Amino acid sequence: MLRHLYSLGWLLAVPLAIAYLLYRSVRQPAYRRHWPERFGFAKAAAPGNGPIWVHAVSVGETVAAAPLVRELASRHPERPLLLTHATPTGRATGGELFRALGPRLTQCYLPYDLPCAVDRFLARQRPACGLVMETEVWPNLMHAARRRGVPMAVVNARLSPRSLARGQMYRGLIAPAIAAFDVIVAQTEADSERMSRLGRGADAVSGNLKFDQAVAPDxxxxxxxxxxxxxxxxxxxxxxxxxxxxxxxxxxxxxxxxxxxxxxxxxxxxxxxxxxxxxxxxxxxxxxxxxxxxxxxxxxxxxxxxxxxxxxxxxxxxxxxxxxxxxxxxxxxxxxxxxxxxxxxxxxxxxxxxxxxxxxxxxxxxxxxxxxxxxxxxxxxxxxxxxxxxxxxxxxxxxxxxxxxxxxxxxxxxxHRGATERTLAALEAWLGAALRPPR
The missing domain is CATH 3.40.50.2000 (Glycogen Phosphorylase B;)
Structure with a gap:
């Protein structure tokens, strides 16, 4: 019931979301582009193996995801990669960081958390699995992923005391979404403990992926x-x-x-x-x-x-x-x-x-x-x-x-380096099951 009210709120907020995009585009014209993607109309994935999907909302999350994305690309050469964002700067950063992957990597915006938009996104992209950076918890997205059988994990997860307080205010909405993740890999024990107060602690603690970020050659x-x-x-x-x-x-x-x-x-x-x-x-x-x-x-x-x-x-x-x-x-x-x-x-x-x-x-x-x-x-x-x-x-x-x-x-x-390897070790069994070809 609570999620349905949340969905109604999103539906009523669509004009505000469009107004926000227009407002941001005054100073940042990139906000005028790719509007259909924000409603789930991204270009459909090519036939074949479903992509490994990584969601990194903006610049910081995209940079932190870089070592993990490169390792996933190296260890699973048979799989395409899908990278989603919420901001133009995150998208531009991903394009620069992963240019060497060429057409194997596709980028688009994650749609707004409208039931029809997230369901359309999953239907068109057909991800084999999804990895969410840090703690982007979207109730309708997680519900649709669970209904469609898309395995989901959150990595480099963090939850500040302030975010915990907000989450507890909406526990009936947030707790089921967090519980829908198959695997949670937290940055610290403190993050795991705070997440447990929303009903689901971490399965492993990796440290912060940002420590594994490479210094650019130049x-x-x-x-x-x-x-x-x-x-x-x-x-x-x-x-x-x-x-x-x-x-x-x-x-x-x-x-x-x-x-x-x-x-x-x-x-x-x-x-x-x-x-x-x-x-x-x-x-x-x-x-x-x-x-x-x-x-x-x-x-x-x-x-x-x-x-x-x-x-x-x-x-x-x-x-x-x-x-x-x-x-x-x-x-x-x-x-x-x-x-x-x-x-x-x-x-x-x-x-x-x-x-x-x-x-x-x-x-x-x-x-x-x-x-x-x-x-x-x-x-x-x-x-x-x-x-x-x-x-x-x-x-x-x-x-x-x-x-x-x-x-x-x-x-x-x-x-403090090594979070990427610890994350992949925590995900190994889950990834193996998610990427195993159907019999």
């Missing part, structure tokens, strides 16, 4: 080239910043400049491309106040080696898919999403390139990784944006501390 070389253009001075990167965080950091930057302090170059890389121009305006206003006459530099200026880069006080990283390059040219990183209550973005990727990370107070999306990084000396936590900026300046300006924390960051990520 990341360090490109970062070093950028660093040469930026001059002989410390560089602080504010990575994957969220709405409201840039204003706080720029206020801290202005205060330091006004006090006459020697301030490193501050690079701001917003999380979402539709906010690039908003952040550019904020940075231009900060320059007009604190450094009249200085020009805001942007990513394109690095490509053209524009004059003045070595003296620029602020630089906007308005590009996608280049975060590792930004980390490779940084002396310290302030992690976006942690300064305001967003739960933090991925500190693991920065640590993997030897970057000391400064975290704000909000880290619930990376609860265990953050606490372990802090204990290892790979990260430092600050109570607010102003304090985070001060800590980043201290690390960037102190070669000894920077070197020690850089070594700790590399050791921390190396010590």
């Amino acid at each position: 990341a360090r070389e490109r970062g070093a080239r950028w660093r040469q253009l930026l001059g002989e001075r410390p560089v602080v990167v504010a990575a994957s910043t969220r709405n409201g965080e840039e204003a706080l950091l720029l206020a801290a930057w202005r205060d330091r400049v006004a006090a006459g302090d020697r301030v490193p170059l501050l690079v701001v890389v917003p999380r979402h491309p539709d906010r690039f121009e908003i952040v550019a305006n904020l940075m231009a206003q900060a320059l007009a106040t604190a450094a009249p006459g200085a020009r805001l530099m942007r990513r394109a200026d690095l490509e053209s080696a524009a004059p003045g880069l070595a003296q620029a006080p602020l630089l906007l990283g308005d590009s996608m898919g280049e975060m590792q390059r930004w980390y490779a040219c940084a002396d310290a990183v302030i992690m976006g999403g942690s300064l305001l209550p967003f739960g933090s973005q991925n500190l693991i990727e920065a640590n993997a390139l030897g970057c000391p990370v400064v975290l704000g107070p909000s880290t619930f999306n990376f609860e265990q990784a953050a606490s372990e990084a802090i204990a290892a000396g790979a990260a430092v936590q600050a109570p607010d944006a102003s304090a985070a900026f001060a800590v980043a300046l201290r690390i960037a300006g102190d070669p000894a501390e920077r070197g020690n924390r850089s070594g700790a960051a590399l050791a921390f990520t190396q010590a």
